[in-house]
Amino acid sequence: MHGLVAGRIPGHQPPGLLSVVAGLLYFLTPLDALPDWLLGIGLLDDLAVLAWLLRTWQGELDAYRAWREAQAPAQLERIEALPAAEDAGQS
DSSP, rough: HHHHHTTSSSSSOOOHHHHHHHHHHHHHHHHHHOOOSSSTTTHHHHHHHHHHHHHHHHHHHHHHHHHHHHHOOOHHHHHOOOOOOOHHTTO
């Protein structure tokens, strides 16, 4: 996961993760396009966002699995290594 967040994995960049975070925030916040207190339809927008998140995340996970399976073990070890303490302070 660290390689994904750090942008080391081709085709998987932080903006993709940002859309998932934004969708989760919409799902968790009380301010919605359709207020939750509207019986019967109040949760429809939340369900639509959640369904979109699940489809988006499934596609990302499938692409990640395919990419990971194509990597040599030594390459995976380098990608998954956490940065050294002196690298963590540099941005």
